[in-house]
Amino acid sequence: MRIAVLGADGYLGWPTALHLSAQGHDVVAVDNLIRRRWDEECGTGSLVPISSMEARCARWQQVSGRSITWHNVDLRDRDAVEQLVVAIKPEAVVHFAEQRSAPYSMISPSHGVETQVNNLVGTLNLIYALRDHVPDCHLIKLGTMGEYGTPNIDIEEGFIEIDHNGRHDRMLYPKSPGSVYHLSKVHDSHNLEFACRVWDMRATDLNQGVVYGTTTDECAQHPELATRFDYDGIWGTVLNRYCVQAAVGEPLSVHGKGGQTRGFLDIRDTVRCIELAALNAPAPGEYRVFNQFTEQFSVLELAEKVKHARAAHGLETEIHHVPNPRRELEEHYYKARHQHLLDLGLQPHNLSDTLIDHVIQAVETNISRVRRETIAAAVDWRRGGGLYRAPAASTLATATAR
Ligand SMILES: NC(=O)c1ccc[n+]([C@@H]2O[C@H](COP(=O)([O-])OP(=O)(O)OC[C@H]3O[C@@H](n4cnc5c(N)ncnc54)[C@H](O)[C@@H]3O)[C@@H](O)[C@H]2O)c1
Numbered sequence: 001m002r003i004a005v006l007g008a009d010g011y012l013g014w015p016t017a018l019h020l021s022a023q024g025h026d027v028v029a030v031d032n033l034i035r036r037r038w039d040e041e042c043g044t045g046s047l048v049p050i051s052s053m054e055a056r057c058a059r060w061q062q063v064s065g066r067s068i069t070w071h072n073v074d075l076r077d078r079d080a081v082e083q084l085v086v087a088i089k090p091e092a093v094v095h096f097a098e099q100r101s102a103p104y105s106m107i108s109p110s111h112g113v114e115t116q117v118n119n120l121v122g123t124l125n126l127i128y129a130l131r132d133h134v135p136d137c138h139l140i141k142l143g144t145m146g147e148y149g150t151p152n153i154d155i156e157e158g159f160i161e162i163d164h165n166g167r168h169d170r171m172l173y174p175k176s177p178g179s180v181y182h183l184s185k186v187h188d189s190h191n192l193e194f195a196c197r198v199w200d201m202r203a204t205d206l207n208q209g210v211v212y213g214t215t216t217d218e219c220a221q222h223p224e225l226a227t228r229f230d231y232d233g234i235w236g237t238v239l240n241r242y243c244v245q246a247a248v249g250e251p252l253s254v255h256g257k258g259g260q261t262r263g264f265l266d267i268r269d270t271v272r273c274i275e276l277a278a279l280n281a282p283a284p285g286e287y288r289v290f291n292q293f294t295e296q297f298s299v300l301e302l303a304e305k306v307k308h309a310r311a312a313h314g315l316e317t318e319i320h321h322v323p324n325p326r327r328e329l330e331e332h333y334y335k336a337r338h339q340h341l342l343d344l345g346l347q348p349h350n351l352s353d354t355l356i357d358h359v360i361q362a363v364e365t366n367i368s369r370v371r372r373e374t375i376a377a378a379v380d381w382r383r384g385g386g387l388y389r390a391p392a393a394s395t396l397a398t399a400t401a402r
Helices: 013-022 034-042 053-064 078-088 109-133 180-199 238-248 267-279 299-311 353-365 393-401
Strands: 002-006 026-031 068-072 092-095 138-144 159-164 167-172 202-208 210-212 252-255 261-266 287-292 295-298 319-322 385-387
Touching: 002 013, 002 078, 013 026, 013 053, 013 068, 013 092, 013 267, 026 053, 053 068, 078 109, 092 109, 092 267, 109 138, 109 180, 138 180, 138 267, 167 180, 180 202, 180 287, 202 267, 210 238, 210 267, 238 252, 238 299, 238 353, 252 299, 261 267, 261 299, 267 287, 295 299, 299 319, 299 353
Parallel strands: 002 026, 002 092, 026 068, 092 138, 138 202, 202 287, 210 261, 252 319
Antiparallel strands: 159 167, 261 295
């Protein structure tokens, strides 16, 4: 298949591009590198050094004998998106290319607006270009389990059967997102469902859980094929952050009581889930939702798992409960269905002490690059955002001007 991977410079996009290429697909990698600029703005950076897209693609060619074509395109630019789609005529598009940090979206009004404009406009430009030039193309779009929030009933995969006043219907599952970023994903989902229902497009909306891990089979083949690894309070996902705290000997910081329960998955399962979705396209006019995670844990359970993995090596790790900067329930019911990808053949890598050890070893290899001051949560939901740890005004001004 000819597959375009949008957001291919990111944590998940790059390993996915490699994995699809390794499976023999003709992969086109697309990104506008904005994430590297957001890092400059926030004073953050990948713990694992990452190469330029040019160097990565050249290295992949040399290691695997396969080529990935690289395009620097901003999805907010409608003409550029249209030209790209006309030029490559993809059979499938994997769309990772969004602002994906909830804390970033809550820093200030301009960060919230920037997040929704980037994500909604980019996705709409893509939908229109596909509709007009390759209407049969399968759009595989990354959403998030955070779209659902934490309802007091079971979470279904995208749709719910409802009986109301003696009548019955199957409707989109109600959403209750917890940040301006998560809201952008909800709006995207509605736009995708509309495009399938009204224009007969075909889309898979992957409501992904929180991803952990540093590497995949393909990324591990050469240091220049490594993907980024975020651990800071703005971009880092929770287990990756705990592993960094454990490696540097800091207490694991659990927000509030720590009962916040979410779906999680290993980065190796992310790339396999995308492949499974691509190989099993929906029918024209079908909008399909898969809940893409493999296990659910509370954040306190995760901290305890890291503590346990360290204890197996005779190392002591403290767990601290810190004030929760987010507005969210700290004790709640959570049971989310995640059957569709298993039915397609996903064989999950469950979270183990070995995986935690691997992540901590990867951190230890790059320990001199840890910026300790960036690990703590940096944005407070309840006070309407703001950075606790404001970057230098000059950095912010330069980044905003770009
Ligand atoms: N990482 C997770 O745990 C997780 C969990 C659930 C969902 N997701 C979703 O998966 C996707 C990828 O996440 P990630 O962790 O790889 O994020 P990331 O920030 O590492 O990568 C996103 C990439 O998209 C690019 N991008 C953003 N806006 C763009 C635009 N307008 N035009 C072109 N490129 C643009 C960025 O430069 C970046 O390289 C996101 O949509 C995210 O919401 C991620």
